[in-house]
Amino acid sequence: MNRHIVFLLISTLGCCLAVAFYFISERQLTKGSLEATKLILTAEQADDLLERDLLKSKDSLLGSYDRIVEDENAEEKVCSDLKGPAYSIYFSSPQLEILIHSYCEALETKIHNVELFKSRNAVLRNSLHLIHALSVHEFKTTPPQPQSPIATAQESLINSSLAFLLVSTPEAEVKLRQALENATKLKQSSDDLASISLHAMQLLKVKKEIDGLTSQILASETGIFLDRLNETYLDYSRESNERASRFRAGLLGIFLTLFLFTVYCIFSLWRAGQDLLEANSGLEQKIQERTRLVQESQRKILEQQEALITSSKMSALGEMAGGVAHEINNPLAIITMRIEQMQDCLEEDRFDKAQFLNRLAIVKKTAGRIAKIVSGLRFFAREGREGMAQVTKACSIVEETLGFCQERFASHGVHLKIVKDKTFMEAAIQCRSVEISQVLLNLLNNAFDAIEKETEKWIEVKATDLDEFIEISVTDCGKGIPKEIQDRIMTPFFTTKPIGQGTGLGLSISKGIVEGHHGKFFIDNTSRNTKFVILLPKRQPGSANQTVAP
Amino acid sequence: MPRLLISLIIASFFAVEPALADPLSEPIQSLPAGGPASNPETLKLGEDLFNDTRLSKTGTVSCSSCHNLQQGGADSLKKSVGINGSIGEINAPTVFSSGFNFRQFWNGRARTLEDQIESPIQNPKEMGSEWTDVLTKLNADSAYPRRFNSLYRDGITKENVKNAIATFERSLVTPNSRFDQFLRGDTSAISALEKLGYQRFKNFGCVACHQGVNVGGNMFQTMGVMGNYFADRGAPDSEADQGRFAVTKNQMDMHVFRVPSLRNVELTAPYFHDGSAATLGEAVSTMAKYQLGRKLSREEIDSIVGFLKTLTGQNPLRNRLKVGDRSK
Numbered sequence: 001m002n003r004h005i006v007f008l009l010i011s012t013l014g015c016c017l018a019v020a021f022y023f024i025s026e027r028q029l030t031k032g033s034l035e036a037t038k039l040i041l042t043a044e045q046a047d048d049l050l051e052r053d054l055l056k057s058k059d060s061l062l063g064s065y066d067r068i069v070e071d072e073n074a075e076e077k078v079c080s081d082l083k084g085p086a087y088s089i090y091f092s093s094p095q096l097e098i099l100i101h102s103y104c105e106a107l108e109t110k111i112h113n114v115e116l117f118k119s120r121n122a123v124l125r126n127s128l129h130l131i132h133a134l135s136v137h138e139f140k141t142t143p144p145q146p147q148s149p150i151a152t153a154q155e156s157l158i159n160s161s162l163a164f165l166l167v168s169t170p171e172a173e174v175k176l177r178q179a180l181e182n183a184t185k186l187k188q189s190s191d192d193l194a195s196i197s198l199h200a201m202q203l204l205k206v207k208k209e210i211d212g213l214t215s216q217i218l219a220s221e222t223g224i225f226l227d228r229l230n231e232t233y234l235d236y237s238r239e240s241n242e243r244a245s246r247f248r249a250g251l252l253g254i255f256l257t258l259f260l261f262t263v264y265c266i267f268s269l270w271r272a273g274q275d276l277l278e279a280n281s282g283l284e285q286k287i288q289e290r291t292r293l294v295q296e297s298q299r300k301i302l303e304q305q306e307a308l309i310t311s312s313k314m315s316a317l318g319e320m321a322g323g324v325a326h327e328i329n330n331p332l333a334i335i336t337m338r339i340e341q342m343q344d345c346l347e348e349d350r351f352d353k354a355q356f357l358n359r360l361a362i363v364k365k366t367a368g369r370i371a372k373i374v375s376g377l378r379f380f381a382r383e384g385r386e387g388m389a390q391v392t393k394a395c396s397i398v399e400e401t402l403g404f405c406q407e408r409f410a411s412h413g414v415h416l417k418i419v420k421d422k423t424f425m426e427a428a429i430q431c432r433s434v435e436i437s438q439v440l441l442n443l444l445n446n447a448f449d450a451i452e453k454e455t456e457k458w459i460e461v462k463a464t465d466l467d468e469f470i471e472i473s474v475t476d477c478g479k480g481i482p483k484e485i486q487d488r489i490m491t492p493f494f495t496t497k498p499i500g501q502g503t504g505l506g507l508s509i510s511k512g513i514v515e516g517h518h519g520k521f522f523i524d525n526t527s528r529n530t531k532f533v534i535l536l537p538k539r540q541p542g543s544a545n546q547t548v549a550p
Numbered sequence: 551m552p553r554l555l556i557s558l559i560i561a562s563f564f565a566v567e568p569a570l571a572d573p574l575s576e577p578i579q580s581l582p583a584g585g586p587a588s589n590p591e592t593l594k595l596g597e598d599l600f601n602d603t604r605l606s607k608t609g610t611v612s613c614s615s616c617h618n619l620q621q622g623g624a625d626s627l628k629k630s631v632g633i634n635g636s637i638g639e640i641n642a643p644t645v646f647s648s649g650f651n652f653r654q655f656w657n658g659r660a661r662t663l664e665d666q667i668e669s670p671i672q673n674p675k676e677m678g679s680e681w682t683d684v685l686t687k688l689n690a691d692s693a694y695p696r697r698f699n700s701l702y703r704d705g706i707t708k709e710n711v712k713n714a715i716a717t718f719e720r721s722l723v724t725p726n727s728r729f730d731q732f733l734r735g736d737t738s739a740i741s742a743l744e745k746l747g748y749q750r751f752k753n754f755g756c757v758a759c760h761q762g763v764n765v766g767g768n769m770f771q772t773m774g775v776m777g778n779y780f781a782d783r784g785a786p787d788s789e790a791d792q793g794r795f796a797v798t799k800n801q802m803d804m805h806v807f808r809v810p811s812l813r814n815v816e817l818t819a820p821y822f823h824d825g826s827a828a829t830l831g832e833a834v835s836t837m838a839k840y841q842l843g844r845k846l847s848r849e850e851i852d853s854i855v856g857f858l859k860t861l862t863g864q865n866p867l868r869n870r871l872k873v874g875d876r877s878k
Contacts (some may be wrong), residue, residue, distance in 0.1 A: 062752060064762035065769050069652045119806070126755030126775075126842050133753055191845070198776060198843045216592045307652040 582873030596718025622817025723864030747857030
């Protein structure tokens with residue numbers, strides 16, 4: 001797999017894990033939040049305050065319940081907060097939930113008792129006010145005189161009521177009950193006595209109730225539950241913190257791993273970069289070396305090409321040598337025969353002057369032919385490269401070249417057709433005539449080789465003057481060159497001849513020569529037969545001074 | 551000797567008292583000026599809803615029909631009249647300073663003003679509506695949707711309607727009554743007779759229940775501690791007469807009611823949950839009989855009524871309530 005994809009996958013996975021761990025640890029940490037502890041402390045405070053304010057109002061004649069209501073509301077609010085969604089994350093443990101539930105239930109009972117206490121305490125206060133007022137009234141007004149039974153009963157009721165209020169022991173209660181009984185037994189009564197009796201009865205009833213309610217409220221389990229809640233929550237939050245720190249450690253581990261991985265990736269990237277740089281500098285060196293080699297090779301190739309051209313010329317010459325020998329052999333035989341004839345005649349003294357002259361004329365003519373061949377050879381063997389392009393008669397190049405092979409073609413039954421238009425005979429061309437001759441000779445030799453097995457052999461050389469150009473085509477009776485080798489035929493060392501016969505350089509060198517003359521060298525596929533065309537400009541660009549060849 | 555004992559006991563009782571008593575000098579505290587701070591836009595919205603008859607099924611009754619803000623935040627009827635002229639079960643308590651009550655309704659069945667709104671809107675003898683209809687009507691209004699959307703994230707909902715109305719109601723405090731001025735130290739704010747009335751209010755034990763900032767409204771009490779009010783009244787017990795028992799079904803809560811606030815009591819006649827007391831004097835006399843076990847003289851009643859009238863504060867909507875202008 002691609003290294004980048006692996007890197008991407010590992011990073012993404014690591015990041016996801018890290019984020020998850022982060023949130024889990026945050027969650028665990030918030031579970032151990034101070035908020036929750038504060039809330040529990042608030043509840044404990046409100047609980048204490050409620051009890052304190054309750055005790056205060058229990059012992060006072062006057063006072064408002066607003067404080068108690070505030071305390072109740074505060075504690076109830078804490079309870080609904082504890083149960084509510086805002087704090088649910090802090091108390092998400094069954095143990096805590098049970099404790100909260102128990103606390104809230106205990107609180108409900110407690111508040112119910114507090115409400116009852118408020119009502120009963122108000123009644124008690126009311127009775128206290130009455131008894132107090134009456135006692136003060138009596139204390140102020142009653143003169144020292146024999147007391148009426150009503151007054152006595154009243155006094156004893158007030159006394160026992162106050163005593164009961166202060167100590168509320170069973171003895172005090174018994175005394176109050178006795179006083180009440182005595183008062184009801186009296187035959188006469190007064191409004192005050194009736195009122196006091198009524199209130200004393202209320203006192204008996206309500207005082208005990210209030211004491212009961214107070215002890216119930218004070219014994220309420222809210223405080224215990226809150227303490228336990230606090231303790232349990234501390235444990236729970238400690239555990240949560242531990243868990244959170246474990247997740248944090250995991251988080252750190254992931255970060256470290258990711259960091260190391262990143263470092264590794266960066267390092268390997270750096271390494272790859274270094275390798276690349278190294279490879280680059282090596283490459284440059286190599287390129288320089290290669291370039292140098294290529295240049296050297298090019299130079300060598302050029303040298304070799306030159307040598308090749310020469311050698312191919314020589315090889316063509318060698319090839320030609322057989323033909324030349326043949327060309328020379330024939331006239332030599334003629335000369336030899338005529339000389340032998342004349343020798344015979346002279347030995348037999350049969351000297352016929354006319355006949356002799358005729359024979360000598362033949363010998364001279366034949367020798368002339370040989371001279372012509374030799375002169376052609378010398379022309380051909382001239383080194384061509386160095387020479388500047390010279391203005392030459394186009395038809396002389398063609399004729400000189402054809403001179404090499406006419407005999408050979410004739411002796412092998414090859415019919416050589418030569419077609420020249422009239423203007424061509426006069427046309428002059430600026431060229432290195434030896435090279436052009438070499439190209440033409442090469443084409444003729446190729447044609448000669450190619451049609452060896454044909455039954456009716458012919459080669460046509462056609463020379464045409466095209467104003468600016470000269471076209472020389474060599475057509476043989478072959479049926480053209482197969483398409484598949486046409487492309488390669490001009491490349492060096494390509495040959496269809498048996499090994500040892502061809503160099504494979506002929507056509508490529510020919511092409512090189514023609515193109516060196518800014519001409520074109522190509523196969524004419526429009527012809528039914530194999531047709532090579534040499535198209536040469538009459539003037540070479542850049543050569544202003546034209547010198548006519550000697 | 552016993553008298554000496556008595557006097558000592560009493561002296562000790564009262565000598566101990568200041569140390570244990572509430573640090574504030576009086577069992578009644580003055581009202582803070584103004585309600586809790588709230589968005590004026592919400593208040594205006596709440597006020598408009600409070601006065602909007604579309605909250606009722608027939609479109610004839612609004613909150614203000616029974617809680618007339620020009621008439622002490624209540625109506626002047628024994629029992630309120632709802633849609634189609636139906637007579638309600640109970641006397642309408644005042645909406646003024648109701649935010650200071652520890653529970654809402656006579657039987658204290660609602661904890662908050664928000665919860666309280668549920669009942670009259672749905673009660674067939676009051677507004678007789680369904681919330682879905684109310685919300686549909688409000689949504690069809692040209693201005694409400696925009697106003698709600700600007701104040702509440704979720705626009706017109708039951709909760710938001712209740713919140714707006716309750717917010718408005720909490721702002722309906724009636725500060726600066728003459729008695730509040732007295733409590734704040736202006737001893738000349740109430741007359742000598744009124745001072746005497748207050749003294750009696752405390753001495754007779756009225757203050758045992760009617761105390762705190764709202765002069766009541768912070769506890770429950772049985773109607774008829776010192777006598778059977780309902781037997782003496784004669785009329786058969788209705789569910790409204792059962793008080794808290796209707797809520798808790800606890801026999802101890804039979805005839806138990808939230809102690810009503812006495813602020814602006816002068817303006818909220820008739821009195822009691824059944825509206826049986828037409829005048830303040832009558833109410834004071836009945837309370838003394840059944841709650842305090844006392845028979846008060848005419849003079850005593852008058853002085854207490856005099857004191858009670860000093861509890862009339864400034865109308866939050868107007869500068870001062872009609873009757874409250876007398877003193878200055």
